[in-house]
Amino acid sequence: MAAAEPIRIRARARNGVVEATLLMPHPMETGMRTDATGGLVAAHYITDLHIAVAGRTVMSAKLGIAVSQDPLLQFRFRGAAVGDTISVTWTDSRGDRRSDEALIA
Amino acid sequence: MTRISPSRRTLLSRGAAITAVMASGLWTVRLAHATPGSGGFEATTLAEVMQAWSGMPTFNGGSGDVVLTLPDLAENGAAVPVTVASSLPGVQEIAIVVESNPFPLVVRFSISDQTEAFVSTRVKMAQSGNVVAVVLANGKAHVASKAIKVTVGGCGN
Numbered sequence: 001m002a003a004a005e006p007i008r009i010r011a012r013a014r015n016g017v018v019e020a021t022l023l024m025p026h027p028m029e030t031g032m033r034t035d036a037t038g039g040l041v042a043a044h045y046i047t048d049l050h051i052a053v054a055g056r057t058v059m060s061a062k063l064g065i066a067v068s069q070d071p072l073l074q075f076r077f078r079g080a081a082v083g084d085t086i087s088v089t090w091t092d093s094r095g096d097r098r099s100d101e102a103l104i105a
Numbered sequence: 106m107t108r109i110s111p112s113r114r115t116l117l118s119r120g121a122a123i124t125a126v127m128a129s130g131l132w133t134v135r136l137a138h139a140t141p142g143s144g145g146f147e148a149t150t151l152a153e154v155m156q157a158w159s160g161m162p163t164f165n166g167g168s169g170d171v172v173l174t175l176p177d178l179a180e181n182g183a184a185v186p187v188t189v190a191s192s193l194p195g196v197q198e199i200a201i202v203v204e205s206n207p208f209p210l211v212v213r214f215s216i217s218d219q220t221e222a223f224v225s226t227r228v229k230m231a232q233s234g235n236v237v238a239v240v241l242a243n244g245k246a247h248v249a250s251k252a253i254k255v256t257v258g259g260c261g262n
Contacts, residue, residue, distance in 0.1 A: 017221070060214075068226075069183065075225070
């Protein structure tokens with residue numbers, strides 16, 4: 001498989017609350033889908049997600065097969081300011097891992 | 106319910122701790138009795154999924170306790186927008202469950218102290234049915250559900 005595309009991260013602080021949106025390009029194959037030849041497509045999905053700001057965990061998640069392809073996630077947190085770094089890491093069912101960072105705007 | 110020991114309950118409420126413990130492999134066998142596989146993801150019914158929070162008092166969400174937002178109708182079951190929010194203090198976890206899926210548990214979010222009880226994502230639905238949100242706050246599981254009609258299922262084929 002080609003290397004996973006970068007996680008798209010948008011995080012904007014407003015009135016002390018950071019609103020973050022993540023888009024994680026990933027096939028999120030369930031292992032229950034058949035391809036054109038009738039064979040099962042092997043399961044391949046993100047299982048773990050970790051989000052930190054300045055080393056502090058903001059949110060973590062366990063994902064199953066029913067999160068949509070290219071998972072999208074919006075969430076909100078306090079205790080961070082413009083210019084802080086938000087870092088996002090996922091691990092998938094094959095053990096592949098991808099980390100990306102962005103600055104809070 | 107009473108079979109769940111306090112120590113296990115504590116573990117279940119602490120995402121980071123249980124991740125480390127389960128990674129060690131020591132607890133997987135015992136957990137398998139309550140929640141098949143890891144964290145309820147291999148459960149095949151809503152009741153089995155809910156065992157992840159067994160031993161905790163469960164409440165049907167009152168007004169504002171659990172606010173579950175999703176469309177009444179989805180033409181495409183491959184990406185159904187679901188938002189869960191809560192005004193409860195001390196929210197530790199938010200889970201999304203699609204009752205009619207072959208494996209109902211979709212995702213479990215661990216919420217940190219300074220993170221608001223708000224998540225919005227997209228889920229796959231194989232067919233019409235109930236979407237259930239579970240909000241864990243101060244050792245209690247608050248539940249809300251909403252029915253949605255799906256025109257085209259989103260699990261492939």
